[in-house]
Every structure is written in C-alpha cells, then in structure tokens.
Amino acid sequence: MTVVADMQCGSVAARTTPPILGVEELGVRYGALEALAGVSWQVEPGQILGIIGPNGAGKSTCYDAVTNLVVRSGRVVLDGEDVTKVPAHALASRGLRRAFQQNAFFDHLTVLENMVAVLQDDWGTSFPGCIFRPLAERRRAADARAAAAAQLARMRVEPRFHDRYPTEIPYGTQRMLSIALAHGGGAKVLMLDEPAAGLGGEDMRALVELLGALRDDGLSIVVIEHHMDLIMSVADRIVVLDQGRMLAEGTPAEIQANDAVLDAYLGRSE
Amino acid sequence: MSARVLEIADLTVRYGGNRVLAVDGLSLGAGEVVGVVGANGAGKSTLVNATLGWSRGKPVVSGRVLLDGKDVSALPTPRRVAEGLLLIPEGKLIFGTMTVEENLAEGATDPGPDRRAYSAEDVYSLFPRLKERGGHLGSQLSGGERQMLGIGRALRLAPKALLLDEPSIGLAPKLVSTVLHTVRELCRDGLSVLLVEQNVKAAIAVVDRMILLERGRIVLEGTAGEMRDNPRIAEAYLGTQQA
Amino acid sequence: MNVGQQIINGLVLGHSFALVAIGWTVLLGVARLVNFAHGQMYMLGAFVTWAAIAEFGLPYALAIPFTMLVGIAVGFLMQRVMLQLTLKQDLVSIMIVTLGFGHVLHGVAALVFGSTGQILDTPFSTRNVYWNDLWFTWQDVAIVVVTILVFVALKLVLDRTRLGRLARMVAEDPQLALLAGIDVRKVYFGVFAFQGAAVALAGAMIGPRTPILTSMGFDEVIMTFVVVVLGGIGSVWGSYIAGISLGLFTAFFGALVSPAYTTPAAFLVLIAVLVLRPGGLAAKPGGGH
Amino acid sequence: MNIGLQVAMLAVLAVAGYFLPALFGGSGAVYSAFVLIAIFAVMSYGLDLIVSDLGEVSLAHPVFFAAGAYATGIISVRLGLGPIATLVASIGVAMLLAGVVGLITLRLREFVFSLVTYAVSVVALTLAENWAFLGGSDGLTGIPLFKLDLGVASYRAVTDKDLWPVAYVMLLGVLWIVRAFRRSRLGKAAMTVHLNPRLATMSGIDPQRTRLMVFLVSAPITAAAGWLYAYQRAYISADVLSPYFLILMLTAVVIVGRGLLFAPLIGVALILAQEKFMSFGGYVDRIILGTALILTLSFLPGGLYEAVRALIARLGPAGAKQDTQIEEGATECR
Amino acid sequence: ADDPVKVGVIFPLSGGAGPQGQHISHAMAAMAEMINEDGGVLGRPIELLIRDDESTPAVGVSRASELISEEVSVIIEGWNSPVTLAMQPVISRADILDITAISKADPILSGEGNPLAIRLNSSNAQDGTVIAKYIADKGFSRVAFLTENDAYGQGAQASIEGALKSLGHNYEVVAVEQFPFDQADFRVALTNVRSANPEVTIAINANEGLGMPAIIRQAHAVQLPGELVAAVGTIAPSVISVAGPAANGLIGADIYFPGIEPFSTYPANQRFIAKTEEKFQETPDKFMALGALALQVWAMAANEVESLEKTPIAERIRGGSFSGTILGDITFADNGQLASRHYLFDVVDEKIVVRPGQ
Ligand SMILES: Nc1ncnc2c1ncn2[C@@H]1O[C@H](COP(=O)(O)OP(=O)(O)OP(=O)(O)O)[C@@H](O)[C@H]1O
Ligand SMILES: Nc1ncnc2c1ncn2[C@@H]1O[C@H](COP(=O)(O)OP(=O)(O)OP(=O)(O)O)[C@@H](O)[C@H]1O
Ligand SMILES: [Mg+2]
C-alpha cells in the first residue's frame, strides 16, 4: 500500500505499462473553497480505477477538472498526449468520455434518438451531404439507427424501451442509458460518476456485468462509487479522496485495511 | 400497535395506458418506520409520490389517503404538506439557487401542539456538515450534503408522517447508517416514516416493518425480523450485498 | 449647457425608468418569468388613469389605486391563461405569448380609448417650480418620491419577509416548491399581480409627463429591458441604480450628442456590457440580491 | 412505402403546389397572395431553425430579412446588377451580419439572448432610418423588375403572376434545405445543444460553434426572402424592420407546431389569408393575431397540428381513450 | 342604372394617424356625394372603396393589390411617405392612376415609382419660403430648430434655411435638436434650446397626435424664450385641442382654412363644408380638404377627357389648371405637384386666426 502523501512523482514514471489516462497535481478552487488540490492518479489500459471518498470530497469536481469543465491547475495526459488545454468538447473524439452524477439525457428525444444523437460523429451526414445526396444520407441514417440499437442492446437497454422517452423508462434502465450515452460510439477511457446510485437487486448485477464486459473489451474505466460491494469487486485500483486531497491509493484490499480510510469514509462499525 | 397516522387504501396509478401501481392497503402507526423495498421500477417512488398527489410526470391517480383519520386525497399537494405529510423526493430535493440557510429558512407556520417543528439549529446539530456550508448555494453542495439538507428541510416543516425516497443514494457508506439511524431517532418523537430504500441491508436494520413491492403490488409484508428470515428477501436483496 | 437642469431631467427620467422597470425586475429576478406586454400594460395604466379622471370624474388620488386594481386584474388574467406554461417553465412560449398579449392589449385599448392623443393632467403636473434657471413640476417630484418609496418597500418586503424567498423557490422548481408546502399558483399569481400593479402605477405617475397614445409602450419596454439587464437580472437595488444611470445617460447623451440616437446608444452600451459581463453589471456570482 | 413511390409522390405534390394559385381562380390578387405567402414562409423558416432547433427566440431576424432586401435594392439600383448577383450579395451580407450577431450572443441564453437580438433590431432600425446610404426614412425607390438573362432565354417578371415560379422554386428549395438541416449532423447537434448542453459537450459537440453555425444557416434563408421581397415590392424602406414582420414570423413559426417541416408555411398561409380575405381592420386583426398566438401556445402545447390530430383521434375509437388520459393528467399538478 | 365607377382610397384608419385618415375618408365621401349629385363621372355614379394601410408599407401594398383586383379606376392615397412610395410601383405597374393626397416626400414626384405622379399637399420646398419670409420680416437673427430626425424633418429644415439664405437674411442657428418621430418627452432638447436663448424656435414635427402637442406644452412649461413657430401644415385643429392653452401664441402656416377668406367665398368649398358638417358633424381641415380635392380634380379631369384611362387623365392634370374647386382656381406643375399658396396664422384662445392681408 502506498500512502499518497509520500508518493514521489518519480514513481509515476517508473510504471511499466504507460497509463491511458493520467492526471497530475490537479487543483480546483471555488472562491475560498479549495475543492481539489494536488490530486494525481492514472489508469492503465483495460483497468478499472475506483474513486471513493466522503461526500463533498471533490470526486465529481475531479471529473470536471479532467474534462476541462472548470478552471483548474495541473496536467491531464491522455494516451501519452497532453490534453490539458483541449476544450471539453474535443475530448470525446480523442477517446475520453464521461457520464454525470445526475442522469443526463436529451429529454425530448426518444431513447433511440438520444443514442443516434451521440453517434453523429460516426454516423451523421454533413449538411451539404443531406442537401445533395439524400439517398446516401437515408442509408446512413438507417445504419445509424441500427448501430444505435445495437449499442443500446449492448448496454442492456432493451429494445422495448427504444421508442420511449428517457424519463418514462425504469430508473435502472435510465442509468444504463446514461452510460450508453456517455460511451457513445466508443472510447478509450470512460468516466462514470456513481453509476450504481439508486440501483438494487437485478439492476445492480446487470451493471457489474456491464462494467466487466466493457473492461474485457479493452476499455479503461474510472468509477466514482459509494457502493463498496460494487467498487471492491470490480476495481483494479482505488483512489481515496478526502477534503479535496488524496488520502490513499491502492488495491481494494489495501484500501479496506487502511485506517485513515476507515476513519474518514467506511466507518468501523461493520 | 399505536394509532394509525397514515393510511393508504386502493391506491392505483397509471402512466399512459399502463397501471404501474395498485396498493390495496398500507398503514403507518405513530412512531413507526416502515420500509418499502423492491426492484428498480417496482413502483416505490410512484407509491410515495401518489400519496402526496405529486409527480413530475403526468400520472392518473385514484385512491384514498388518510392522515390521522382525515381523508386528504382531495387536497392539493401543498395542503397535504401543511397537514404534516411530507415527502423528500428522489433526485432533486433541494433548491439549488438558494443557500443552505435559505433552504432551511422555511418552517411550519402553525404546526399545533402534537407536531414537533425543528428549528434550523436543531437541523444543524443533526448534520454539523450543513452548518459549515451554511452560506453556500444548494447547487454547490455535494450529493451527500444535498440529502442531509433535504431531510433538514422536511423536518423544518414539522412532519407527522415523513416519506423518504431513497435517502441513501449517493451517500458515503459511513453516512448511510448515520442518516438511517437519525431517521430512527426521529421516530422517538412520534414521527412516522415510510422509508423507500434499495439498500435493503441498511434499511432492514432501522425499520419496524417492511413491505416488498413487485410490479406495483405489495407481495410481502412483515416485521423486520420476519423479512430478514424470508428466503425471497435474503436471496434477492441481501444475497449479493452480503458477499 | 445647463448642467443643473440636465441633471434634474436625468434624475426624473431615471426614476421613471426605474419605476417602470420594477415590475419586470421582480417578475424576472424573483420568479424567472418574462412579460413582453409590459409596455402595453404601462400604456393601459396611463389610459385607465386618464379615463378614471376624465370620464368617471375620480380625483387623482383615487384614480391611482383604481388603475392599480386594473393592473392587478390584467396581470392575474394573463397568469391565469399562461398557468400551464409557467408551471412547465416554458420560457420560450411565455415570451411569445406575452408578445401576443401586448398585441391584444394595444388593439383593445385602441378600440376602447381611440387612437388620438390625450392629455392626462393631474394636480401636480400643471404646477411648475422655477428656481433660478432650473425648472420641474410637482409631478416630477412625486415620481421621484413614489419610486423611492416603492423600491424601499420592495426591498424590505423581499428581505424581511418570506415572500421573496417563496417566490424564488417557486421560480427555481415549481414542483419541488409544492413539496415545500407552497401554493405555487398563488405565488405566480402574486408575482404577476405585483408586476401589473407596479407598471400600472408607473403609467399613472409618468403618463402625465407627456401626451399619451394607445400606440405607446414600445419605448418604455425597451428601456425596461436595459434597466433590468444592466441592473443585474433580478436585483432590486441594481435596477434602481441602473434606472438612474440610464436616466442621466439619456439626458447627457441627448444634451451632448443628439436625442435622436439615445435608444440605440443605450442598447449599444447594453450589448457591450453583456458581451463583457454576460450576467449584467450588478450581478454577483450566484445571482445574489 | 418504398423510396421510389415516395419520390414520385413528392414530385406530384410539388407540381400540384405550383398550380394552386390557378386552382384558386388565378386572379392577380390570388397570385400576389401566394407570392407573399411563399416569401414570408421562407422568411419564417430562417427563424424556425433558431426557435425550433436551437430553442432560442431570436428577435433579430427582421434584420436578416432587411439585409437581403436592402442589399438587393442597393445593388440593383446603384450597380444595375441582376437577380443572381443580388441573391449572392444578400446571402453574403446576411451571413456577415449573422456572424457578428452570433458572436455577440454566443454566451447568452433565453431571455437575455432575446433581448440582445432585439437590441440589434432596434439599432438596425435606427440605422436604416437615418443612413442616407440606405435611403434614410424615405427608403430606396426604383428597384428594377426581376429580370433573368440566361444567355439564350431571358425571364422578365412584371406581375406577381410572373414572379410566382421564382417564389415557388425558392420555397421548395428552402423546404428541402430545412429538411436536410434537420437530418444533418449540424441539425442534430443544434437539437442536443438545446436540450442538454453539458451532455452535448461531452459527446463531442462544441455548443458555441454549433450555435454560430445554425445562425449562419438560418440568416441567409431569411435574407433570401428579403431578396425576392425587394423585387416584388420594388421599394424598400425601414419598415421591413418593424414589429409587424417580427410578429408575423414568430406567429407563423409557433402557431401550427414547432419543429414540423410544413408548419411555418401553413402558419403564414393562415395569417395572410385572415389578413387579406377576412380582415376586420387593423385593431381587430391585431387582437385576432395576438389571441391566436396566446391561445395556441397556452392551451395547445403541440400547436394547431396536435389539436387537429387529437380531434381526429377523438373521432376514431382508438384515439378516444388516449385523449381522456391527457386531460385527466392535465388536472394533476395542483 | 349604370355600374358605378370604383375609386380606391387608402389611408391609415387605425394607429396614431387613424383619426385623421378616417376624417379624410369622410371628407371624400362627402365629395363623392357632391359629384354624384352633379351627375357623377361620365354619367356614372362613383363609389369609394376605402382601405386601411395601418401606416405600414407592407399593408398598404396589400391593400393596393386588393383594390387593383377590384378594378378601381383610380387610387387616392397617401398619409405616410413610405407607404406611398411602396404603393406607387405596384399601382403604376397595374396601369392605374395614382393620386397622392398628403405624403410629402420628394421622391414621390421623381417618376421612379410612378412616372405620372400627382400630389396635392405642398412640398417641403414650397413650405420653406413662407416661414423664412416670416423670420426675415421680423428680423430674428437667433434661430433654433427642433427637427424630426428623418427625411421630412431634415428636408423641411433645409428648405427653410435655403429660403433664408436666398432672402439674404443674416441669421445664426443657435441650436439644432433632432429627435425620433415617436418622441414625446422633449425636456432634454428644450433645456438645450432654452440655454441657447433663441429669438425664434422652429418646431418641425409631423407627429400630430403626440410629438407636436408635447413640444408645445413642454416649451410653454419650460418658459422657452422667443417665439415658437411650427412648420407648415403641422398644426391641425386636433393638435391645438390636445395641447390646450399652451398653444396660445404659437405661429404656423398652412394652405387651407375652411371658414376664412378667400376659401369661405368659394361656392364649391361652401357646399363641401356644409355637406361634411351635415353628414359627419365635422368641419373639414386641410387634410380633409386635400383628400376631397383629389377626388374632385380627378372627376373634373375624367369628365373633361371623357375617359377613365390613366394616361389621358394624368396628362390633363399634370401641368393643367382647374377652376371652381374647393380651393378655388388651382394649377399643377409639370411634375404633378399642386401649386399652393400659404397663409400665416396665430393661435389665439386655442383657435387658429389667420393673419390678415396676406
Ligand atoms: N460550483 C461550485 N461552487 C462552489 N462550490 C462547489 C461547486 N461545486 C462543488 N462545490 C463544492 O466542492 C466540494 C466538492 O464537491 P463534489 O461535488 O466534487 O463532491 P463529491 O466528492 O462528488 O461528493 P458526493 O459524493 O457527495 O457527490 C463540495 O464541498 C461542494 O460543495
Ligand atoms: N413519467 C413517467 N411516464 C411513464 N412511466 C413512468 C413515469 N415515471 C415512472 N414510470 C413508470 O412507473 C413504474 C414505476 O416507477 P417508479 O419510479 O415508481 O419505480 P421505483 O420503484 O421507484 O424504481 P427506482 O428504484 O428505480 O426508483 C416504472 O415502470 C416506470 O417506468
Ligand atoms: Mg459527486
């Protein structure tokens, strides 16, 4: 186990496989509040990194910092390329995608249309194309729907929901849809913010399966979670944040045994 | 058992053409905590929302809701709230454009002697974290802070019966038990709570009775102990989580 | 240039702008609603006062509350019609519907009051005060006094009572406000009624300064936009300050450049401000008051 | 239905539309009504993209309409150039203006956006009324007839009847463009930015760029209407910037239903039919137009289209059930 | 027995200028009755088709096309210049005679929109002289202008200044304040004018319902030094009735007054006034007279050339003279402009009093 406070920058470089996503010394301020300071971590290809920590520790803020949605300090490196200055919207095409803590959909589009909308980069037709080559566009649109349906099915959103509006489908399916939309047409790294929140029973099992399946496809995943059973069973490594700083980093077993983490986060009663 | 604070009878809810809830009868005694569990989409939220006559969608609701023996089903939502029937909904449960203090500023106007109105200070002593963030806007709070604020907001309105929809969502493990035990504490003062929870393992520790919803119907009902021993519950809801 | 007189002109104009705008400030800042019929409601206020005095023979002191009642009724009616839209917070539709209301109010007023100019004389508007080379009327004094009273009262009400907070809760999330025990409809009606009463009062107070026509209202609503946005959307003090500033700007721009281009100049200032500070001048982060 | 059949049906419809004025008697008044409907519909389609797809209410669209009309007027009167050149110029000027307006309003939303676009309109109105280059308050007179020289043949439009083919072709073209826009990547991006900007951003869409692009598509459409309007009227003055056109456009866009391809066209046709053939004088017309706007938006959230559909559904047995639920649901949120 | 001859009439019947437009149509109805009593046009009665242009060019154009498809023989129109300018090409292309009653813009007679234009109201150039002459006669040298900021206002000011120069009068413009057409609050501008201490202030404001009465009242209230002179044709009786006692002392000029010599001696005018008063309980003002005159002149010309065709009638009117009209004996210039004669007047006791001996 490594206590992060002692961790040297050198140990980052010492790793064998180059990380797919690494952040260095991330810091975010909201007015007087230092929401994030000196946070560094990395994910390796095909791994799942868990981020845990008490409420308000800065986990979601950390995502916003990585995806350039807030003003921040530090560095973000994606697949060997420094993407610190890349605007948020340009990250998706480089393979970095994320979901939000609250469900986020295009409310007035059906589930399938939602999916088609996020697949436009791969399946959309340009405006001139639509004007001058209507037949080609039609074919592509049909292909896009098929691709969207396939992608949804893969993400465990059943076909019977495809023509409903996102707010009308069961909550568990909504979470899956959120993940599907975040993942879009494909990604190198997928960042999920409490995907299991509000899930139970069946849906929880489906989520675990899905995460496993995605990882097996070579996707790297970062997961923020409060569900310890889930995170401990799927994560390869775990980062613990507390009050905007790194409290610990290690394997699930190491984390579960860490006193500081038990005090700050897990509680000792169980 | 003590007097019935909340009674629900023949409650049905439809969305479009689908009936998503059909509860024949459910009652809540004074100072009692009743848990509602069930899979996603079983109709748990629908049940508590319909009890308040409230929804973000457009459901068609029929049935009777009695509070302290008085039929409130014809009353609009704010009147039911004034009578002491409170709901902390799932998802968005606080006002993001107002500070924590402002969120807690609204108290019950005239709750009467039998209902306890919590002051803002009472809420802060329940959740010290909120006091630290008193001047911050609701939208700046973390997920867990929002849950605490939501509960605090409801307590300020002097509930007789409190309907809690998945309060543990997004809470750190340490806090889940804190929140649920706080709920349990609240019942000492005679408050009745209907607690919707996915986290059955945590919920079962604090409830007196529990019901299991499946496809909008109550399929099981019993005391906490009975339910814990029920194989159906153990397998579907406790099994994976105990692993 | 007679600087003293232009300052007086500017201050009176500024208080007029602020008084016309106050209804909108509350509507927008407190309840996140808009009303593009505001200018026509102002026109209606002036004409109802005129009719009350000229046709029904009411004294000015009674004509004002009568006008405000009519303003409340119009606000109430509009809100009644748009209730579903406000509950859904469909701002795009609300903007267009209120534009439609402005159209209808103009048509109805023209049918009822005719389209000739009228003079709304009050006991104050005909009394002039001359002092060295300075001049104003008692009506001007009344406008300044009433505006200050309205702003102070409003500030007190919003800060000291729960009304302001209730309205903001409704504005943010009407559905959640229901669960906080708030009768959302009442709050919406109340805010619209206030806006109606305030703009009717403005019509009754400011109408006497110039001849009135049923086709007016356009300029008033334009200046209201500027005041509300420059003041930092929803900020009561901000509106007051912005109103006064705009009044002085109008006077001095008119005096030094040309009255012909005051409106576009004010708008250019507004555009510049918005491009530099999208939240307006007085807005603090988070839209505090 | 297979594609061949659909294409054939569309072609038949398009041809049939061309003969509609003749079907209505073919008098001069009918042709001028149809030409105006086509022009104003095209004008409204520009705004439709902003209102329905981008979800904002632009009050600056009369400026683009005026830009087309003035560009046409000035170039044809002062330089003596023909319709092709003036159309190109109209589109160019409109795109330039749209770029500026788009950049100014890039970060503004909702009511502040509307307000600033309105400010742009007011500034433009003052400019048009006072700038001698644009003819000042007297406007631009002497715009020549619409005359196309195509080498071998030439086409000269003296009356509105002669102008109808031009107007009709322009209308069809714009319908096609709007349809294409909605199906294109850009159209979908506009919709997603409108519905959930954060999610759109993380799906790789740049909201600000999208808004700007939509403006750049929308403005030339409205400007094209101004182009033909200049020829139709042979005179242009600052009144093209007046609220009359703004209200006309807005009403047309929302009254039948938002986001439907044919809605603005039908909206314009309804409004002009009322104004021309069932007018009750300026004030009553105002009241009618305003009331129509208020009632449809307040009580028929889906516009006239939804209302008619619900009515048809009510007549059929299957639809009746669905409808009662909508009504019961509406009484819900008390 | 014969089908009536249709005459199209387009004025604003609603909006700020609505009342005036309605009065004009009343006067024209009275005139039509007079013409019909005298046997009509080519032996056929005339029938007026009256339309509202809502002071909006687009609406004016639609109304014009409507009237064209109703096959009217002539269209008499024009309160706002832009509306007239917009309608001209439409009416002209349809080959229908177009007579402009009031609109003052110079391009109306340029021939671009209508090569056979005819206009009755005085032009800016004609108006400037009378005001300039008054200033020169009085020997005023400190002159201030309150000018509407559009083609009409600037044209009017330019023509007054042009006339002053050609009279060789020595003067100084101490203040020029320009304002938009719909302005109602002139305090800022008047403060500037007052500081400049003019001997005479010329108010050029065609907004009769709002701006002009506002200027009069506010000038009175700020105790504007010197005389206040209104541009030609801007002081209708309605302006005075809105402005009230503040109008007393105002000086203006116009081309027609119903009850004053020489107009009161013309039999046609006497009959016209009686008819209008009897039918509508209204005494005609200048605008009403011009509307009626347009109809009268057209009927005279048509009867003379014995045709309803556009070209012969227009050619008869342009450059021609008519006698026995409600304005007495009149002459049109070759470009279609009616030659007019101006009379100075004062407002005394809220009434127009024409200066004697002009
Ligand atoms: N826009 C903001 N302005 C000011 N403070 C903010 C803002 N957003 C978040 N914060 C604060 O920053 C801290 C970190 O918030 P964050 O949402 O990252 O927590 P979190 O770790 O995701 O918590 P949770 O598990 O409860 O979701 C919190 O104290 C929160 O109140
Ligand atoms: N707005 C709506 N429109 C249509 N159907 C809806 C709507 N809201 C909920 N439903 C349906 O009602 C059923 C019950 O939903 P409800 O939200 O009550 O479930 P729940 O038990 O609370 O689930 P969760 O644990 O996910 O919160 C679901 O099948 C859902 O699809
Ligand atoms: Mg979070």
Ligand SMILES: [Mg+2]
């Ligand atoms: Mg639920």
